[in-house]
Amino acid sequence: MTKGLKQRIIKRAATDLEKVEIALEHLLNPNLELVKEIASHLLFSGGKRLRPLLMIHSARLCGYNTGFEIQFSIIFEYLHAASLLHDDVVDEADIRRGKKAAHTKWSAPKVVLTGDFLMARALDIAAKAKEPDIISVIAKITRDMSQGEIDQLTKKGKLDLSEQEYLKVIERKTAVLIQGACQCGAILAKVEKEKEDALNQYGFHLGMAFQMADDLLDYTASAQDLGKNPGADIREGKLTLPLIHSLANASPEDKAWMQDAISAVEFNPDQFEKLKEKLYAYKGIEYTRKRAQGHVKKAKACLDGFGDSESKQLLCLIADYSIERKV
């Protein structure tokens, strides 16, 4: 069923996705071969192009269909890639999309600077739209994402992280970019404020659902599906909703065991399995899935004011896919 959903999206979006791939490479245009190499390592390693697709179909939903939306959508994949490159240094994660993270192949400084380069390319494309509001949205995205990541870093290993704190972190680090992509589609189409807000809110709820699903997958997916070992969050001291909810509902003994497990320097597969059992037992998994489903429902409701169209159907499919996916 999930695979069906993904394939339905890909089938509907195939022509756009092809054009996006070409534009991603064409617009990169660096002076240095090395920059191309580092940027391409991440850019062309099987990303889903979710953010460009959302931007393109938000614009079309608002009646914009000049072709420029393809080029313009690249902004959001470049911003996403720039943030991943800066995150690679942040997370010290070694595997990204099933490949070695860029910073294990090249020095951290080169990776950071390639992120800056991608940010610059995104800006250059944005300038072409001649819409200052779009620059403000990109500024907000960058401001919130950087602070969301810093916030998450400072809260590493914080055993009493609240659901509220978690929600703020994922809003900044994930939702804001998806939200911005959808909103910019509306701005490009110059629609009324109401529709722009509706797409902004669609993006917000989709982004929240997407990150919650990600946080679930880190517990529930297989290493093969995930392209990296599950349990990465907990190994990095990141408390996510399944765990936060379970901790809040666990018996004192189980809570103490879970907190010890989280704080342990080494974390063996048996402990991870036992932790997962607790997350199921204390309904952390179920609760997170329900919260994510709630956001998907709200996301789709944001589109109620738009007439039926190919783009609306696709945006609804993407919302469903955000929590049904296995990767």
Next chain:
Amino acid sequence: MTKGLKQRIIKRAATDLEKVEIALEHLLNPNLELVKEIASHLLFSGGKRLRPLLMIHSARLCGYNTGFEIQFSIIFEYLHAASLLHDDVVDEADIRRGKKAAHTKWSAPKVVLTGDFLMARALDIAAKAKEPDIISVIAKITRDMSQGEIDQLTKKGKLDLSEQEYLKVIERKTAVLIQGACQCGAILAKVEKEKEDALNQYGFHLGMAFQMADDLLDYTASAQDLGKNPGADIREGKLTLPLIHSLANASPEDKAWMQDAISAVEFNPDQFEKLKEKLYAYKGIEYTRKRAQGHVKKAKACLDGFGDSESKQLLCLIADYSIERKV
């Protein structure tokens, strides 16, 4: 004489500089206290505010004087600071402006992300000008600076670095930002293309002179004046013009000695003094100073088309100061 030049500039610019300091703090506006702390560590550690001053007086030279130029000029100090924060990770330099570099006090990821935050703030201010051309200039600045740094990194320890390669590196890593600040002053003032180009070229030549002077100071200044130990470039494997020119003119024996010295892992003060003697003997110091003076002369000539004014005088003083300074 030099001190006199600096004081004349500060006296003329005192009111603006005060307003710039206030705006730098006021516009920072982060959500997280930690971001403020990391950003402030660098921002308020005695920067010269050269780039804001250049932007302000480029705008005024073109007749723009609404007061917004103060706020707008902050863009270029934030961009500069963002690049220094990313450079701190790049250079692994421990001392910056006489203080410990940010990355020795905070983890590299937090420093990188604070750089991203400053970039975002710069964009937010830029968006307020509602001039897409300004965004294109900022995109160019970021694109060139990131690639200039990567280029310099890949050329670390390259013993046969040519003067041409050196010029390309310093243009990208330094001149482009100063050039962009001056050009954006003109764009803000909506002057004709000819004047915009003149200020762009003024900024280019000033930037080249400024970096050459910096590269000279790394050999000729005292640790006290410099706020860090001289010889940092050579310890990091960065070949700059004084050395490049001297290598090209040295006797085979001296060339071999110099190349050995550069490649040596450890570099003692005696060797550094001996290297400096060679740079004087083979006129690397003199040549670099002359090249820098040539750029200052060209910078000032770019202002010929503008009538006399306070701002023109200040821009000329800054050009002179760029190579007369001791820090």
